[in-house]
Amino acid sequence: MTLIRTRRSTTTPPTDPARPAALRRTDRPYRGGGSVDLMKPTLGGLVGKYGVLVVMLAVMVFPFLWQLATSLKGATENIYEFPPTLVPQAPTLDNYREVFRTIPVLDYAWHSLLVGVGTVASNLVFATLGGYALGALRFRGKGIVMAVFFSTLLLPGEVTLTSQYLTVKSLGLANTLWGVFLPGAVGAINVLLMAAACRMIPSDTLDAAIIDGANTWQRLRHIVWPNVRGMASVVALFAFIGAWDDFLWPLVVLSDPAKYTLTVGMQYLSSNFAANPRVIAAGTMVALIPIIVLFAVLQKQFFRGVEEGSVKG
Amino acid sequence: MRRQRWYTPYLLVLPGVVWVFGFALWPFLNTVVLAFTDARPLRPVSFVGLANFQKLFDDERFVYAVTTSLVYVLVCVPLLTFLPLLLALLVHAKIPAIGFFRTTFYFPVIASAVVVAIVWEFLFSGSGTVNAGLKFFGLVDRPVEFLSDRWLLIGCAIGLTVWKGLGYYMVVYLAALGNLGRELHEAAAMDGAGRWRRFWSVTVPGVRGPMMLVSVLVCVAAMRIFTELYVLSNGSGGPGGRAMSMVMLIQSMGKGLNGQVGYASAISLVLFVMTLVPLAVVGVVNNQDLIREGAAERRMRRAARQVTRTEAAA
Incomplete structure (x- = not known):
């Protein structure tokens, strides 16, 4: 005031x-x-x-x-004191050693990374292809395809959770990382975002390329891609964060603790090894630090993309 | 100007279309069908009509879940509609180091809900920092069990959701504030409007569109709440499962060999209809002018017809 x-x-x-x-x-x-x-x-x-x-x-x-301070505090230090201290008296990495011994954190991180990178790659490729067709080409039935993509935006993933699992199970992918990855491999919203970006490419440029004899692949590579890179980075960042942070879907698909991704693994750690919060804190730091670093590195790109009016909602 | 083969565009959109059909529309249709069956894993399926939906009304777990989700919506919508706007106004100014603040305000958004919920669990547990603080100031004698009381647990989860969502919706507003010209502000100030007055009379109307968007997004997101409540209650849904959200109920119903897939699908369908309500409301509000114009036009036309008729008669 x-x-x-x-x-x-x-x-x-x-x-x-x-x-x-x-x-x-x-x-x-x-x-x-x-x-x-x-x-x-x-x-x-x-x-x-x-x-x-x-x-x-x-x-x-x-x-x-x-949380970071807690993960570095020794067993004798009170972590819940008030006022809270953010600087450990005797910083130690014991908790990290302990968490690596308790659960296979590195495996979990590897699983999360695999799913995240796979999601980014497949979304970038297929959303760019689809976005180019929807944004810059003319063909019969385009309106229907657009309507289908838009209508899926109204459908929350939680609603289809149960039957999505049945689908994945019938493909024989229950309890596998493929099952975690597959449903998110091509997001409707990403196709629509890339289509919006492709619509911004001046049609003269594309026409000129056609006159010069460029085929579809060459046009995509040399004209479309350089023009939509900004949007692509936003799509990639969101796809990665979404996959890395997702909890509900991996929780439903994965039943074997050896196959968990980081988020499910953290919940598993926190509910089954609750005795030592310092160790759990160390585990959560392993899940948190990579994504924070990634965002800090790419944040300029991200906020520029947002300023161009391309927020994903 | 078409030097591509006719099927090229179709090939390009094919993967997207296949995915949308395979992993959105087909599961949805499947959900609708399953909602009218008594499907369970490893058992023959038979249609039961509306039995699942009748069962919903007698199921107290469902009533608790709907209550939790609605309370979540009612509290989250106003908080997450206005607080991020204030935050966006705060970081909108072009002052040194503002980029640093924007970036760090976004950290809770990119952190996994599981991770921050675990931090919250530490802060609010019986021996946690919040209780230590309350004791420090002599406000309580005995620790408050935040996480084993239905409403306190829901309150903690809401606090977490709001804290985590601030940055996300702040960015939505930032994009809108960028488009809002300074001229109106200056004109209002010339007319003697103070800071507070200008916020309500210039800024808020200026971001009316994004505000609607944000409140709908918050509304739908609050109905879909899962992770916060799941982690804070360690998957149990609080005392007696009374702090379960609808998605938690769906998840716990549908899992395992004893999963009541049909019943879970019925709950999913109710959830879907509930998420459509805010969208429908916005649709009506946004098209209000159109509807009113249409009505006015019809009235005008009728009046004109009457006039011509009376003229013709005269």
């Missing part, structure tokens, strides 16, 4: 005509006395803004940091 109050007191319109507002705009991140650039806060407002930002930052990352 203080933020709002300080801001309100300074947002009165400028009354001095001798100093045109346009000349007062500077590159400072805050607004000076006579400036009317409303998109910039005042100095006091800026400080308040950073204050709120830091508080929100604490709320958003505290659980992760606390």
Whole structure:
């Protein structure tokens, strides 16, 4: 509330005509006395803004940091004390050693990675092909195909959970990683996103390529792909995060603990080896750190894709 | 200008279409059919008509599950419609290091729900940090058992969902705020509108479309809730399974050799109809103008016809 109050007191319109507002705009991140650039806060407002930002930052990352600290704390250190400590007194990697001994974390991570990479690859290939056809080519029945893709967006995966499992079982893929991977291999939303991106390619360019004698494959490789790479990276990132974080479907498909993916493995660890929370914390860090690093590396691409109005919802 | 073979486009969309039919439409049709049978694994199937649906109303687990899901929706929709908007306004400004804040606010979104639910479990367990804090301030004598009380458990799960969803919907709003011009803000400020007034009269109407989208997305997502409640209750669904969501019920009904596949399908079908409700509401609201225009036009035409008729008579 203080933020709002300080801001309100300074947002009165400028009354001095001798100093045109346009000349007062500077590159400072805050607004000076006579400036009317409303998109910039005042100095006091800026400080308040950073204050709120830091508080929100604490709320958003505290659980992760606390979990990280817990995973590094020794057996003698109290992990539940208040106020919580984020720096272990005697950092140790024992918990990580312990979790690797208790459950096959590396196998689980490998399984998650396989499913994730497979999902990204198949979605990229098939969504680009399908998106190109739907976005840039004309053919009979296109409207029907589009309608089919759109209608599946209304259908939550949870609704078809039971019969999806029956399908996968009848294919002989129950309790296999193929069974985990297969239903998500081509997402309708990804095809539609790629179609939207392909629609943005100027048709002149494609026509010129046809005149130059480029076949479908060459057009895809040299014209379509460079044009839709931005969208493709968003699709890839979401496909990977979705596959890596998915819990319900692998939980239903996999029954053998040796075949678990990381998420199911973490739940298994936390419900069956609850005695030592430090060890569980170490396990969750193994699941968390790769995805955070991946996102941190690709976040520029991601937010640019979002700004282009391509949020997946 | 078509130098491709006629079947090229069909070949290109074929994988997508096959997948949509094989892993979305076929399972859905299968669900609809199974909902009217008493299907169980390894047993002959027979149609039972509406028996599954009749059973639903007498099944207290189903009533608990629907209640949980509806409470989830009612609490999550307002929270996740407005809080992310405020957050987006906060990180919308072009000030130094804002990219860092945006990125870290998105961390809970990309983290697996299982992982953050396990962290939540530690924080809210009987001996956890939250209880230690409550004791520290002398608010409680005995630890509060957050995770073994139906409503406290649901509350914890909702807190988790809101915390995890903030960043996701923030990004949806960010894209919309980017399109919102500054002119309206400036004009409003010229007219003496304060910060609060401008939020309600400029920003909120400006993001009305995305706001509808977000509230529908939240609504559907809240009905599909599973992981948070599953992990926080260790798969049991809280005391007596009364904090189960609908998806948890479907999952626990359909699994194993004793799974009541038919009954689980009936619950799935109810869930599907429930997720369609918010979409239908938005459809009606969005097309309200169209509907009203249509009605007005018809009235005009009738009036015009009457006028011509009276003129002709005169």
